[in-house]
Amino acid sequence: MTGFTGSPLDRVDHIRSDPQAFAALLGDWRARVLLLEGLMPQVSDEGGLVWGSLATVAEDAELVLLGLLDDRPHFVEVVQNEVPAPMRSPAMFRALGMLAAEDAATFGTALSLIAWHNTHRFCPRCGSTTTLFRAGWGRKCDACGTEHFPRTDPVVIMLAEFEGKALVGRQPRFPPGNYSALAGFLEPGESIEEAVRREIMEEAGVPCGAVRYVASQPWPFGGAQLMIACIAEALADEIVIDPKELEDAMWVTRDEAIAALAGDPDARFKAPPPFAIAHSLLKAWVG
Structure with a gap:
């Protein structure tokens, strides 16, 4: 779970x-x-x-x-x-x-x-105020009557795998030593598999082929997101990071990931917290 x-x-x-x-x-x-x-x-x-x-x-x-x-x-x-x-x-x-x-x-x-x-206190259609209805699972415009309902934004979060190693990265806002799976929002007209390949290429410059789904998780920060965890087959291992997206990225072995998940103080990196799906994704990969 x-x-x-x-x-x-x-x-x-x-x-x-x-x-x-x-x-x-x-x-x-x-x-x-x-x-x-x-x-x-x-x-x-x-x-x-x-x-x-x-x-x-x-x-x-x-x-x-x-x-x-x-x-x-x-x-x-x-x-x-x-x-x-x-x-x-x-x-x-x-x-x-x-x-x-x-x-x-x-x-x-x-x-x-x-x-x-x-x-959503103002109607996106006409700009008038909205009122809570449907037991709080919607808002209705006081002027035009348009009904609005909570939405979930889909986000892909993924590991690229190449010859027994997984690609992890870190953003500048991460705590020191923390690395995680790469992630990004799906764009209109894009499948999950296409988004996984695009995000890995954009952030780390790594081309990928086959993509397999692992699990999903709601994520309540910054709104309401659905994190869709996947593992992608990398076609090369050269990393060229986009510095606007990542501070660093690296390939890690299963043993290194196991040590990070166990909280080993000598681990090469620190794993995401257990309630984050990136933690579950790393566990699925090492398993």
Whole structure:
């Protein structure tokens, strides 16, 4: 199971389109709301998310129904924030490292929805204000009536493989010593395989042939993305990095990747954190 997957909440899609059923859940005394510190998750001593009563929420708050757990409704408040969701802050990564996998999945969903609501308060069609509807899984324009729904942006993340070695790279914003799989957004009119080959060539100058899919993962930072993990067959091993994209790139052996995944202090590089699909991709490759 990849990171940010496995939430135990039932998303109850049928309730989203039923205003009366949604209102009944809002009035349920057992209802819980996710407690955040800004956009950071609060983490209990047991490594779980912290939930509070709806009584603590303002009457005019925008609430999104995350789902049901044992028939108890769980919500998140749309925190109005002009600053994009935090990307790779050490504090965020520490919090995610303490959370159980299923709670990280629930938090990831909440964070993605908050980010989407904050960037869709005005209608892209006519510019008028929008109002939350469909239990928080949509916004409707107050003027033209156009309905808008949360979207997911597809991103390919991949290892190129050549003669038993894998290609990893690092960006300047990475912590010292950290390397990861290469990644990039799919472009319109492009298949997954084409995007994998294009991104590896653009970032590292390595031509690739066959591409195989490994796994996928939702990624809640910078909006809502779906990370599509692949391994590509490299046709050559010469690296020519694009300095606008990468600070460095290198070929690593399976033994070097195993040492990095194990957190060996003498490893050639530091692996991505376990909740990142790049970690899962490296594990799949060495396995």
